[in-house]
Amino acid sequence: MESLVIKVINKVGLHARPAASFVKKAQSFASQILVENITKNSDKVNAKSFVKILSIAVDHDNDIRITADGDDAAQALQGLKELIDNNFGE
Amino acid sequence: MKTFQGVGISAGVAVGPIFRYESQVIVVKEAFAKDPDVENERLQNALHQAGSDLDNLLQKARTELNTGSNEAEIFEAHAMLLSDPDLLDQVHASLYDKHYTAEYAWYEATEYYAGLIASMDSEYLAARSADIKDVAQRVLRILVGNNNSASKNISVPSIVVADELTPSDTVAFDKAKVLAFCTRSGGPTSHVAILSKALGIPAIVGIGPWMDELKPGTEAVVDGFTGKMFLDPDEATIKKFKETSTLYEESFRKAMEKTHEHAITKDGIKVEVVANIGGLDDAKSAVEYGAEGVGLLRTEFIFLERGTPPSEQEQIDIYSEIFSQFGKNPVVTRTLDIGGDKPANYLKIPEEMNPFLGLRGTRLALARPEVFETQLRALMRAGIGYNLKVMFPMVGTVQEVRSVMEHVRKVKNELTQEGIPFEEKIEWGIMIEIPSAAVMADALAKEVDFFSIGTNDLSQYTLAADRGNTNVVGVADALDPAVLRLIKMVIDAAHANNRWVGLCGELAGDGLATPVLLGLGLDEFSMNPRAIPLVKQHIRKFTISTACEIAQHAISLPTTADVRYYLKSFL
Numbered sequence: 001m002e003s004l005v006i007k008v009i010n011k012v013g014l015h016a017r018p019a020a021s022f023v024k025k026a027q028s029f030a031s032q033i034l035v036e037n038i039t040k041n042s043d044k045v046n047a048k049s050f051v052k053i054l055s056i057a058v059d060h061d062n063d064i065r066i067t068a069d070g071d072d073a074a075q076a077l078q079g080l081k082e083l084i085d086n087n088f089g090e
Numbered sequence: 091m092k093t094f095q096g097v098g099i100s101a102g103v104a105v106g107p108i109f110r111y112e113s114q115v116i117v118v119k120e121a122f123a124k125d126p127d128v129e130n131e132r133l134q135n136a137l138h139q140a141g142s143d144l145d146n147l148l149q150k151a152r153t154e155l156n157t158g159s160n161e162a163e164i165f166e167a168h169a170m171l172l173s174d175p176d177l178l179d180q181v182h183a184s185l186y187d188k189h190y191t192a193e194y195a196w197y198e199a200t201e202y203y204a205g206l207i208a209s210m211d212s213e214y215l216a217a218r219s220a221d222i223k224d225v226a227q228r229v230l231r232i233l234v235g236n237n238n239s240a241s242k243n244i245s246v247p248s249i250v251v252a253d254e255l256t257p258s259d260t261v262a263f264d265k266a267k268v269l270a271f272c273t274r275s276g277g278p279t280s281h282v283a284i285l286s287k288a289l290g291i292p293a294i295v296g297i298g299p300w301m302d303e304l305k306p307g308t309e310a311v312v313d314g315f316t317g318k319m320f321l322d323p324d325e326a327t328i329k330k331f332k333e334t335s336t337l338y339e340e341s342f343r344k345a346m347e348k349t350h351e352h353a354i355t356k357d358g359i360k361v362e363v364v365a366n367i368g369g370l371d372d373a374k375s376a377v378e379y380g381a382e383g384v385g386l387l388r389t390e391f392i393f394l395e396r397g398t399p400p401s402e403q404e405q406i407d408i409y410s411e412i413f414s415q416f417g418k419n420p421v422v423t424r425t426l427d428i429g430g431d432k433p434a435n436y437l438k439i440p441e442e443m444n445p446f447l448g449l450r451g452t453r454l455a456l457a458r459p460e461v462f463e464t465q466l467r468a469l470m471r472a473g474i475g476y477n478l479k480v481m482f483p484m485v486g487t488v489q490e491v492r493s494v495m496e497h498v499r500k501v502k503n504e505l506t507q508e509g510i511p512f513e514e515k516i517e518w519g520i521m522i523e524i525p526s527a528a529v530m531a532d533a534l535a536k537e538v539d540f541f542s543i544g545t546n547d548l549s550q551y552t553l554a555a556d557r558g559n560t561n562v563v564g565v566a567d568a569l570d571p572a573v574l575r576l577i578k579m580v581i582d583a584a585h586a587n588n589r590w591v592g593l594c595g596e597l598a599g600d601g602l603a604t605p606v607l608l609g610l611g612l613d614e615f616s617m618n619p620r621a622i623p624l625v626k627q628h629i630r631k632f633t634i635s636t637a638c639e640i641a642q643h644a645i646s647l648p649t650t651a652d653v654r655y656y657l658k659s660f661l
Binding site for chain 2: 007009011012013015016017019020023024045046048049050051052054055057059060061087
């Protein structure tokens with residue numbers, strides 16, 4: 001199991017299109033991936049569920065912790081980090 | 091005939107009968123079924139059907155919306171909900187553990203998440219909550235066998251009036267049958283606003299107070315330019331708007347043919363028509379619509395949505411690429427114009443009670459000199475060989491201009507000392523958008539090379555009314571005589587000091603204002619690229635002396651309504 005903490009700098013947080021891109025990316029990995037919003041002290045939720053990602057209301061500048069468990073855990077964390085660092089390709 | 095005032099969110103004019111669109115919301119009561127397997131299969135089939143419906147809708151949206159539009163992606167997010175693992179797990183559990191019917195299991199789970207997300211107190215999430223309900227209803231309609239979406243009942247081309255329109259609603263309509271959209275509420279950033287603009291359908295929002303009077307079948311006129319709606323219009327009004335509608339399309343087409351020629355008045359005076367842009371894509375469309383340069387390059391896009399300020403080199407690359415689109419034509423670049431209402435945390439703007447009267451524009455630049463000077467360095471270096479002019483936003487006093495120009499001198503000295511080449515012949519100007527700056531224009535003209543009047547903010551600050559606030563619609567009108575008199579003061583003061591004046595608010599692209607601005611002596615008209623062809627065409631219709639007479643009369647009128655009425659005869 002691996003995890004990392006990352007700050008979401010995107011203007012709208014993980015709400016609109018970025019939330020959809022994030023979930024889509026998470027779904028491309030076999031590992032179980034969980035996300036929690038550290039800033040808001042949220043539950044750990046399934047990164048592959050759009051409704052769950054919306055429910056932790058990740059705003060601009062919130063810190064999130066992503067935990068991945070599975071064969072491609074390292075790639076999953078790397079892939080999701082790149083997505084956020086590249087501002088969701090916007 | 092009755093007249094209602096809403097907020098115009100998508101340009102164009104429509105005449106026709108009203109079609110009341112009531113989105114039929116299916117509400118499901120708790121109900122149990124014998125065989126969970128049967129219910130599960132019904133649900134799977136409905137989800138499958140909904141998925142392929144969404145696919146079709148996505149294709150339709152992609153074909154009908156302008157290419158490059160992101161709006162079609164709304165439907166991709168919808169499709170994602172149909173296969174959401176956690177949502178489906180919950181539905182599955184209530185089918186098998188609680189023996190709910192497929193309808194109720196689905197309804198209960200989607201309502202739960204829609205409610206949860208709506209409770210987060212965020213505008214973005216409220217819209218996602220609406221998305222979940224939109225998808226939930228799509229599946230329920232299939233489950234209960236009510237697949238006749240109300241949008242299919244529209245028989246003749248109509249003005250569609252609704253409480254609200256979901257993205258699915260908006261796109262599902264047969265475009266040949268929709269003349270205009272009108273909704274009770276919503277703002278310029280709502281789904282209906284974005285989609286109707288992309289579809290090229292006139293639209294008005296904020297007609298809530300008059301909803302009850304808008305009976306199905308009643309004849310109406312919708313003016314998406316002004317946000318006005320006329321109910322039971324008389325023959326003359328109908329005729330006028332029908333003509334406007336055809337004329338608009340016809341004249342736009344004609345104007346496009348000549349848009350790459352200069353705008354020269356009847357008596358041979360060439361007027362500069364340039365574009366407002368906010369990035370490289372705009373720069374390309376500006377050229378396509380015939381802009382002879384740029385009157386306002388907004389640089390905010392480089393600074394927002396990031397954790398650290400953009401580096402000098404990063405900025406140089408972006409500016410150079412944009413400048414290169416315009417060759418020797420002028421590019422008036424505005425330095426960073428943000429305040430507490432826009433997110434750029436690295437600027438550490440304190441939370442303010444009223445960001446529009448707070449630390450923003452040039453005030454912010456002066457408070458964050460390192461960010462400001464980096465931008466100045468990048469502009470001066472990227473400007474080599476181009477016709478670059480730089481202006482500062484939200485300047486209210488002579489002292490601010492002097493402080494700003496102090497930074498310009500400092501940056502020049504530093505570059506010289508470091509032996510780094512930069513463009514020496516940059517003109518420096520200010521935006522006139524605070525009333526104090528308009529009043530002090532004669533003193534300010536001695537400090538800078540040019541002015542650019544920002545009429546959107548100037549009218550908001552002069553009339554103390556927010557243009558986006560539906561409670562004070564129409565108050566902050568740039569054609570208010572008070573604003574026109576300020577514009578005259580600014581132009582006169584500038585010309586007396588041999589300075590040129592541009593105008594980059596929406597007024598510049600409004601044909602109604604063209605003769606007034608010409609007559610007041612405006613040197614440069616800067617507008618959204620799409621407005622350029624018609625304004626150029628309009629300028630060609632006047633002589634400067636006629637325009638002067640029109641302008642003089644317009645500013646002598648006592649009310650905005652008088653001004654608008656008077657100017658209509660010259661359209």
